[in-house]
C-alpha cells in the first residue's frame with residue numbers, strides 16, 4: 001500500500017531525513033514517533049508530494065510520488081501539522097473546494113462531502129465560518145478534508161496536538177473507524193497516543209529509523225515501559241552520533 | 243498537456259478565491275474606493291465637464307495610474323496568505339495542476355477588476371448625454387483597459403508568491419508596476435532620451451504599460467499592444483508557477 005524506499009532530505013547541512021525505508025499494509029495504523037525535530041513532518045511532506053526528496057522514492061498504491069506525483073497524490077489524504085485551513089470559508093465550502101481539486105463531478109462531489117461530514121461528525125457546524133470554530137472542530141474539518149477522496153492511505157501529522165482530552169478522544173475514534181480499510185500513518189511526540197491508536201510503532205531520531213515494532217513488544221523492552229524505551233532510543237542515538 | 247486536470251484546477255481555484263473576496267469586505271471596499279478615486283480624479287483633476295467634449299479621455303487617462311496601485315492590492319494576498327496560514331502545504335499536497343491554480347487565482351482577481359470596471363458605466367452614459375460619442379472606440383478602450391488590468395494583477399500575483407507578507411507583496415508589486423508604468427511617461431522616457439539618446443528613450447517607452455494603453459485610448463486597436471499585455475501576463479503566470487513549484491525543493 002505504502003512503500004518508502006531509501007528516502008533522504010537535507011536542508012543545507014542539516015540532514016532532516018536519512019535513508020528511511022519501510023512499507024505499510026492496509027489495516028495497519030503506524031505510530032510515527034520521534035522528538036521535535038526528528039524529521040516526522042519532513043517525511044510526511046515528502047510522502048504527500050509537498051516536498052521533493054533529495055533521493056529515494058515513496059510508492060503510494062503503486063504510484064511513485066517522484067515520477068507520477070498527481071496519481072500518487074490521489075491515493076492519500078494528508079492532514080498537515082497544525083491542520084491549516086481557510087478560516088474565511090465554511091466547512092461545507094472548504095470541503096467542496098477540496099472535492100473540486102480532486103476533479104470530482106457535481107454529484108460525486110456532493111456525495112463525498114456528505115460522506116465526510118458524517119464521518120467526521122461536523123454536520124452541526126458545516127455552515128459556520130471555520131475561523132469561528134473550536135480547535136477540536138477545526139481539526140475534524142481538516143480530517144474530513146483528508147478523507148474527501150476516500151484515500152487508501154492517510155497521513156496525519158500530529159492530529160491530536162493541542163487538543164483537550166475530549167477532543168483527542170473524538171479524533172482517535174475517527175481514526176479507529178477508518179483503520180480497517182486504510183493504511184494510516186500518525187505522527188506524534190505524545191507517547192500516550194500510541195497504545196490507544198497504533199498497531200505498529202516506528203521511532204525516528206535525527207532522521208534515522210531507530211525502532212520498528214509493535215507497541216507491546218516495544219513496551220516490554222524495558223521495565224519502565226514505553227517512555228523509558230523512547231528516551232533510551234533517543235539518547236543512544238545521540239551518543240552514537242557524537 | 244492535461245486539459246481536464248488544468249480546467250478542474252482553474253475552476254477550483256477561481257471558486258475558492260471569488261468566495262474569499264466576497265466573504266470578507268475586501269472586494270466591496272476595493273471596488274468602492276476604486277470607483278471613488280477614479281471619480282475624483284476624472285471629475286476634479288481632469289476637469290471632465292470643463293472640456294465639454296463627449297469623450298472619456300480624461301477618464302481612461304487615469305486607468306494605468308490607478309491600476310498600478312489598486313491591482314497589486316487586489317492580488318497581494320493570493321499566494322502570500324496561503325504561505326502565511328500554512329494552507330499552501332495543503333494545496334501542494336492535493337493532486338492539482340499548478341499552472342491551473344495560478345491561472346484560476348489570477349482569473350478570480352481579474353473578475354473582481356472586471357466587475358469594478360463594469361460599475362464605471364455611469365461615465366459612459368454621461369458622455370452619451372453630453373453629445374454624440376464614439377461608442378465603438380470607448381468599448382475598445384474598455385477592453386484594452388481590462389486586458390491591461392490583468393497584466394498588473396499578474397505582477398501582483400507573482401510577487402505575492404515570493405513572500406508570506408501580503409503587505410510586502412503589495413509594496414513590491416506597486417514598485418514594479420510603477421516602474422513599468424512610468425517608463426512611458428514623457429517625463430521619464432524624455433529624461434532617458436536626453437541621457438542615453440532618443441533610441442534608448444523609445445526602447446524604455448516600449449516596455450511601458452502607458453505607451454501601449456495610449457494607442458488604445460485613441461480608439462486604435464493595435465495588436466502589438468494587445469500582445470504586449472497578454473505576453474506580459476503569460477510571462478508573469480509562468481514566473482508565478484515557478485515560484486510556487488520552487489517550494490517543493492524545500493527552501494520554504
Ligand SMILES: Nc1ncnc2c1ncn2[C@@H]1O[C@H](COP(=O)(O)OP(=O)(O)O)[C@@H](O)[C@H]1O
Nearest residue numbers: 011016034035036037038039040041042492494
Ligand atoms: N523548510 C525547512 N527548512 C529548513 N530546515 C527545516 C525545514 N523543515 C524542517 N527543517 C529541519 O529539519 C529537521 C526535521 O524537522 P521536522 O521534520 O519538522 O521534525 P518533526 O516533525 O519530527 O518535529 C529539523 O531540524 C528542522 O529544523
Ligand SMILES: [Mg+2]
Nearest residue numbers: 040041042081
Ligand atoms: Mg513536525
